[in-house]
Amino acid sequence: STSISPLCLSSSSFTVCPISFPPVFLFRANTHCLPFTSVLVLPRHLSFFPDWASLTLGVFVCQACSLLHRSIPHISRVKSVQDTWDASEVELMAAMGNNAAKAKYEQKVPAFYYRPTHTDCKEQWIRAKYERNEFEFIEKQEPYSAGYREGFLWKRGRDNGQFLSRKFILSEREGALKYFNKQDARDPKAVMKIETLNATFQPAKIGNPCGLQITYLKDNSTRNIFVYHSDAKEMVDWFNAIRAARFHYLQVAFPGASDEELVPKLTRNFMKEGFMEKTGPKHTEGFKKRWFTMDDRRLMYFKDPLDAYARGEVFIGSKENSYTVLAGLPPSTQGYHWNHGITIVTPERKFLFACETEAEQRDWIAAFQRVINRPMRPQEYAVEAHFKHKP
Ligand SMILES: [Zn+2]
Numbered sequence: 188s189t190s191i192s193p194l195c196l197s198s199s200s201f202t203v204c205p206i207s208f209p210p211v212f213l214f215r216a217n218t219h220c221l222p223f224t225s226v227l228v229l230p231r232h233l234s235f236f237p238d239w240a241s242l243t244l245g246v247f248v249c250q251a252c253s254l255l256h257r258s259i260p261h262i263s264r265v266k267s268v269q270d271t272w273d274a275s276e277v278e279l280m281a282a283m284g285n286n287a288a289k290a291k292y293e294q295k296v297p298a299f300y301y302r303p304t305h306t307d308c309k310e311q312w313i314r315a316k317y318e319r320n321e322f323e324f325i326e327k328q329e330p331y332s333a334g335y336r337e338g339f340l341w342k343r344g345r346d347n348g349q350f351l352s353r354k355f356i357l358s359e360r361e362g363a364l365k366y367f368n369k370q371d372a373r374d375p376k377a378v379m380k381i382e383t384l385n386a387t388f389q390p391a392k393i394g395n396p397c398g399l400q401i402t403y404l405k406d407n408s409t410r411n412i413f414v415y416h417s418d419a420k421e422m423v424d425w426f427n428a429i430r431a432a433r434f435h436y437l438q439v440a441f442p443g444a445s446d447e448e449l450v451p452k453l454t455r456n457f458m459k460e461g462f463m464e465k466t467g468p469k470h471t472e473g474f475k476k477r478w479f480t481m482d483d484r485r486l487m488y489f490k491d492p493l494d495a496y497a498r499g500e501v502f503i504g505s506k507e508n509s510y511t512v513l514a515g516l517p518p519s520t521q522g523y524h525w526n527h528g529i530t531i532v533t534p535e536r537k538f539l540f541a542c543e544t545e546a547e548q549r550d551w552i553a554a555f556q557r558v559i560n561r562p563m564r565p566q567e568y569a570v571e572a573h574f575k576h577k578p
Pocket of ligand 1: 248249251252253
């Protein structure tokens with residue numbers, strides 16, 4: 188059998204097309220082992236030539252994805268490009284390639300469907316595509332596209348922190364996600380309006396690979412619930428069902444808006460989270476360590492990262508509206524333990540924070556700067572007004 192030297196498939200056999208994005212790798216034509224010219228488009232998250240390929244699917248994958256592909260060996264047989272390849276294997280890759288695979292396996296991905304990063308349940312995206320073929324047959328999308336979903340999730344108890352099984356119902360018709368404390372209860376424990384619903388994967392905080400933080404507004408304040416399911420597919424289906432419900436809600440609320448305008452509004456990941464120290468409005472109360480979450484323009488602080496609601500919320504407007512972030516604290520400030528201060532100036536008052544490390548200080552300032560540099564949208568003035576009227 189013809190065996191191809193590993194060199195032929197190492198990066199020296201490919202050239203990067205300098206003008207296309209996502210990057211396109213061209214097989215170098217007329218090399219002795221590749222009697223054809225072929226074009227491969229790489230996954231969008233790759234900017235370098237990958238070390239791995241799935242022989243059975245005919246796609247190149249990155250190191251992290253290769254590990255996920257290994258967990259479904261009946262679908263995807265992974266091989267290093269440094270390995271020795273025989274001619275039939277090379278031809279197989281050339282016959283499919285990432286471009287053609289995308290056209291086949293992603294032909295009917297709903298607009299609302301979340302394309303994950305490596306930190307939020309990417310394995311389920313790979314399984315949905317290649318194992319369950321969900322994006323070739325729309326009837327397989329029913330768990331998240333039907334407009335109604337009900338089932339049980341493990342929900343963290345507000346007071347004792349224990350996860351307990353709770354029934355959840357998502358109904359587009361009712362415009363709400365509800366959960367029930369007792370299985371036969373008629374009245375839900377909480378009704379979360381789709382209008383203000385958000386969900387974000389929080390594996391580290393929740394301690395489950397597909398743990399989901401769901402937030403919603405109640406009386407203009409943020410409420411958190413933390414849920415997971417032992418079957419990751421179930422959790423990802425819930426997440427996409429929430430996105431589908433939000434999508435349809437927004438389509439009605441903003442008729443004429445394009446999918447491209449609505450999709451970024453379906454769910455949002457937090458801009459930054461972590462511990463900082465804070466002091467009170469008089470700046471003489473002493474600094475206390477709190478967990479902070481920057482959710483778009485809402486800076487919230489919690490005693491514990493898994494608290495159901497924030498101890499306080501600060502609205503961060505734009506520079507045009509007199510919001511500023513500065514490194515450091517006013518000279519007279521006392522009582523902090525961490526040395527990397529941040530001062531946020533709002534039209535009302537100054538907020539003083541202290542970070543443990545310089546890197547944290549830099550990251551927080553960058554997060555604040557991002558929203559401060561962005562002009563406020565009309566509806567954000569209404570949100571700002573709610574904050575001003577808070578006692
Ligand atoms: Zn990857």
